Amino acid sequence: xxxxxxxxxxxxxxxxxxxxxxxxxxxxxxxxxxxxxxxxxxxxxxxxxxxxxxxxxxxxxxxxxxxxxxxxxxxxxxxxxxxxxxxxxxxxxxxxxxxxxxxxxxxxxxxxxxxxxxxxxxxxxxxxxxxxxxxxxxxxxxxxxxxxxxxxxxxxxxxxxxxxxxxxxxxxxxxxxxxxxxxxxxxxxxxxxxxxxxxxxxxxxxxxxxxxxxxxxxxxxxxxxxxxxxxxxxxx
Amino acid sequence: xxxxxxxxxxxxxxxxxxxxxxxxxxxxxxxxxxxxxxxxxxxxxxxxxxxxxxxxxxxxxxxxxxxxxxxxxxxxxxxxxxxxxxxxxxxxxxxxxxxxxxxxxxxxxxxxxxxxxxxxxxxxxxxxxxxxxxxxxxxxxxxxxxxxxxxxxxxxxxxxxxxxxxxxxxxxxxxxxxxxxxxxxxxxxxxxxxxxxxxxxxxxxxxxxxxxxxxxxxxxxxxxxxxxxxxxxxxxxxxxxxxxxxxxxxxxxxxxxxxxxxxxxxxxxxxxxxxxxxxxxxxxxxxxxxxxxxxxxxxxxxxxxxxxxxxxxxxxxxxxxxxxxxxxxxxxxxxxxxxxxxxxxxxxxxxxxxxxxxxxxxxxxxxxxxxxxxxxxxxxxxxxxxxxxxxxxxxxxxxxxxxxxxxxxxxxxxxx
Ligand SMILES: Nc1ncnc2c1ncn2[C@@H]1O[C@H](COP(=O)(O)OP(=O)(O)OP(=O)(O)O)[C@@H](O)[C@H]1O
Ligand SMILES: [Mg+2]
Numbered sequence: 001x002x003x004x005x006x007x008x009x010x011x012x013x014x015x016x017x018x019x020x021x022x023x024x025x026x027x028x029x030x031x032x033x034x035x036x037x038x039x040x041x042x043x044x045x046x047x048x049x050x051x052x053x054x055x056x057x058x059x060x061x062x063x064x065x066x067x068x069x070x071x072x073x074x075x076x077x078x079x080x081x082x083x084x085x086x087x088x089x090x091x092x093x094x095x096x097x098x099x100x101x102x103x104x105x106x107x108x109x110x111x112x113x114x115x116x117x118x119x120x121x122x123x124x125x126x127x128x129x130x131x132x133x134x135x136x137x138x139x140x141x142x143x144x145x146x147x148x149x150x151x152x153x154x155x156x157x158x159x160x161x162x163x164x165x166x167x168x169x170x171x172x173x174x175x176x177x178x179x180x181x182x183x184x185x186x187x188x189x190x191x192x193x194x195x196x197x198x199x200x201x202x203x204x205x206x207x208x209x210x211x212x213x214x215x216x217x218x219x220x221x222x223x224x225x226x227x228x229x230x231x232x233x234x235x236x
Numbered sequence: 237x238x239x240x241x242x243x244x245x246x247x248x249x250x251x252x253x254x255x256x257x258x259x260x261x262x263x264x265x266x267x268x269x270x271x272x273x274x275x276x277x278x279x280x281x282x283x284x285x286x287x288x289x290x291x292x293x294x295x296x297x298x299x300x301x302x303x304x305x306x307x308x309x310x311x312x313x314x315x316x317x318x319x320x321x322x323x324x325x326x327x328x329x330x331x332x333x334x335x336x337x338x339x340x341x342x343x344x345x346x347x348x349x350x351x352x353x354x355x356x357x358x359x360x361x362x363x364x365x366x367x368x369x370x371x372x373x374x375x376x377x378x379x380x381x382x383x384x385x386x387x388x389x390x391x392x393x394x395x396x397x398x399x400x401x402x403x404x405x406x407x408x409x410x411x412x413x414x415x416x417x418x419x420x421x422x423x424x425x426x427x428x429x430x431x432x433x434x435x436x437x438x439x440x441x442x443x444x445x446x447x448x449x450x451x452x453x454x455x456x457x458x459x460x461x462x463x464x465x466x467x468x469x470x471x472x473x474x475x476x477x478x479x480x481x482x483x484x485x486x487x488x489x490x491x492x493x494x495x496x497x498x499x500x501x502x503x504x505x506x507x508x509x510x511x512x513x514x515x516x517x518x519x520x521x522x523x524x525x526x527x528x529x530x531x532x533x534x535x536x537x538x539x540x541x542x543x544x545x546x547x548x549x550x551x552x553x554x555x556x557x558x559x560x561x562x563x564x565x566x567x568x569x570x571x572x573x574x575x576x577x578x579x580x581x582x583x584x585x586x587x588x589x590x591x592x593x594x595x596x597x598x599x600x601x602x603x604x605x606x607x608x609x610x611x612x613x614x615x616x617x618x619x620x621x622x623x624x625x626x627x628x629x630x631x632x633x634x635x636x637x638x639x640x641x642x643x644x645x646x647x648x649x650x651x652x
Contacts, residue, residue, distance in 0.1 A: 053651075062559060062646045082564060097650060103553050105258035110245065115560045117254070123245040167561070199304015 006074030008171050008203040009036035009059055014068035016147035019231055028054050029226045030070065038170070041197045043214035044207045052207045053175055055223060059205065060173045061089045073170060090119060094164030094202075100236065101160035102148035108159045109135055109144040115166045118231040134162040138192055154185030161192055165202070172196070172204045178213065186210070241368070252566055255557075256573035265547060266576070270542045274511030274582020274630075275589055276530040287597070288524055290612035292517050296485065301508060304360070304391045305488040306495065308346070308503045310338040316610050324440035326536020337365040339474025346499045347478055353498075355483045355491060356603065360387035361475040363465040368431045369458075371420045373636055379456045380430065391481050394446060400424050401444030405461050409443035417445045432468045440464070535626065537634035539578050543571060543637035547644075554641055555649025568642040575634020576627045577640025583626030587619045 016029040021110040028051045036042055044052050070077050102111045112131040120127055135144050138158040157177055164172055178186035190213050197204050214220050222229045242374055245254055260267045347359045363382040367374050383404050394403040399414055401424035426442050466472050482491050488505035495503040594612055
C-alpha cells in the first residue's frame with residue numbers, strides 16, 4: 001500500500017443543534033474537528049452535559065449533524081439516506097452503552113447473535129459458533145443460555161461488548177460502558193476493550209469520567225461545552 | 237416450534253419471526269389477554285356461521301328430499317278482459333277459470349331437449365290430478381300422481397320412504413301414505429276403488445304405504461304408474477309435469493330460467509318456490525356479516541392497543557436494535573408480525589372455542605327423542621377463513637404501531 005488507509009472517523013466543523021426552528025433551539029456541539037485513525041484507542045472525557053454522548057451518536061450514525069462533514073472510513077455520510085446509514089452502522093460500527101444494553105427477551109448467546117442474525121436473515125450454525133466464540137472471549141460461556149436480565153451488571157456489559165464485536169466492526173463506540181460498574185468489573189470491561197483493540201485493530205472511542213482508565217488509552221480528547229479542547233496525546 | 241420451549245433458535249424462522257415471537261412470549265399477560273379477546277370474537281363468529289349454514293343446509297335437505305329442483309308446468313288458463321280495439325275494457329270483472337289437468341305440449345321433445353342440456357341429472361314426466369278414493373261408506377279426496385318409477389325414484393327415493401310393502405309399481409298398483417291408510421283402515425294388498433273427476437273408475441291394489449314426513453302429504457298423496465294416471469285423468473300420452481333435478485341445487489334458478497328461455501315452457505325452481513325462506517336466510521346473512529365486521533373491528537382495536545403499549549415498553553430495545561444495524565423495515569415487520577400472530581393465535585383458540593360450542597350444541601340442543609335439533613356440518617373452510625381473516629385483521633391493526641416503532645428516533649429511544 002502506497003497510501004495510508006483513510007481515518008476511521010473524520011469530523012470537520014460538525015455542529016449539532018436540538019429543537020431546530022423552535023424557540024428552545026440549542027446548539028450542543030459547536031464545530032467539532034476530530035480524526036480517529038485505524039487501531040486508535042481514544043478516551044473521551046469532559047463534564048456532564050458537555051456533549052460527549054451527542055458526539056458519539058453522530059459518529060455512530062444514530063443522529064445527523066446539523067452542519068459539517070462526517071466521514072466513516074473515508075465515506076462521506078452527509079448524503080446517505082436512512083437505509084445506507086443503517087447498513088454502514090450495522091457493518092462497521094459497534095455500540096456499547098451505559099445502561100439497558102441487552103434485549104431482555106433473549107439469552108446472553110442470542111443477544112450476541114442478534115446483529116449476525118439480522119444480517120443473515122436466518123439462524124445457522126456459523127452464526128451460533130461465532131457468537132459462542134465471542135462470548136467465550138469475554139469469559140461468559142457458562143452463562144450463555146441465561147436470560148439477559150438474570151446476568152449481573154458487569155456480565156451484561158461484557159455481553160454487550162461481545163455483541164458489539166459480532167459484525168467485526170472497524171469502530172467501537174463505548175459510551176461510559178464502565179460508569180455503572182464497580183472497579184473490578186470496570187477494569188475487566190476496559191481490559192476487554194483494550195485487548196480487542198490490540199488483537200483486532202478495532203478503533204475505539206471510549207467515553208469515561210475515570211482518569212485512571214483514560215490514562216491507559218492511546219490519546220484523550222476533552223469535550224467542554226460542545227467543543228474539543230486541545231487534547232494531550234499520551235503514548236504508551 | 238422449539239422457540240417457545242428451548243433456548244435453541246429455530247433454523248427455519250427468519251430473524252423477524254424470531255424477534256416477534258420472543259416479544260410476544262415475553263409479554264405473557266398482554267399476549268394471553270388479547271388472544272383470549274380475539275378468541276371469543278372468532279369463536280362467536282364460527283359458532284354463528286356454522287349454525288346459520290346448518291339451519292340452511294337442513295332446510296334445503298328437507299325440502300329437496302321430497303321434491304324436484306325444477307318443475308315444468310303447462311301454462312295456467314287465464315281469461316283476459318275483452319277489449320275493444322285494444323283500449324277500452326268491455327267486461328271488467330273477470331272470473332278465474334277452472335283449472336283442468338292439461339298436458340305440456342310436445343313434452344317428449346322438451347324432455348329430450350332438457351336432458352341434453354348441461355348440469356341436468358334427471359328429467360321425469362308425471363301426471364297429477366285429483367280423484368276420489370272410496371271404501372265402504374268412506375270417501376277421501378286424493379291427489380293422483382302418475383309417475384315413471386325408474387325416473388321419479390331418482391328424484392324422490394320412495395324406497396327409503398316406504399313403511400310397509402314395496403315401492404314397485406305395476407299398472408294396477410298404487411302407493412298410499414300412512415295417514416290415508418289408517419283413515420281408511422287399509423293395508424298392503426287391499427284394493428281401493430278410485431274415481432277420477434271425469435267419472436273414470438278403477439280398482440287398484442295397495443302395493444306399499446309410505447311416510448313423506450308430512451301429515452298433509454301422507455293423507456293426500458298417492459302414486460300410480462304414469463300410464464294408469466294418464467288413462468284415468470283422460471290425458472292419454474300427455475304429462476302435466478316435468479320434474480327436473482340438477483347437479484348443483486343452488487344453480488337451479490339459473491337453469492330454470494335457461495329452460496324457460498329455450499323451451500318456452502314455464503320452469504320454476506325450488507329456490508323460487510321457497511323464496512320466503514331464502515329472503516330470511518339472506519337477511520340473516522346480512523346480520524351475520526355486520527356482526528363479523530364489528531367483531532373484526534374490535535379485534536383490530538384490541539390488537540392495535542396492545543401493540544401501541546408494547547412499542548412504548550420496548551422503545552429502548554428498539555433503539556438498541558437500530559443501533560445494531562437493524563433496519564426500519566425489519567422493525568416494521570417485527571411488529572406487523574406480532575399483530576398477525578396475535579390474530580392467528582386468537583383465531584386458532586377461537587376456532588377451538590367455536591368447535592367446542594358446536595359440539596355442545598349438538599349434544600344439548602336436541603329434539604324430544606334425543607336426536608340433534610339439526611345436524612351441523614363442520615366446514616373446514618369456515619375455520620380456514622376465520623384464520624386468514626383474523627391474521628389479516630391483526631396485520632392491518634398492527635400497521636400504525638409498527639410504523640411508529642420503525643420511525644422511533646434511536647437516540648431518543650436509547651436515552652429513554
Ligand atoms: N434530544 C435532545 N434534545 C434536546 N437537548 C438534548 C438532546 N440530547 C442532548 N441534549 C442536550 O445536549 C447536551 C449534551 O448532552 P450529552 O448527553 O451529549 O452530554 P454528555 O456529555 O454525554 O453528558 P453525560 O456525561 O452526563 O453523559 C445536554 O445539555 C443535553 O441536555
Ligand atoms: Mg452521556
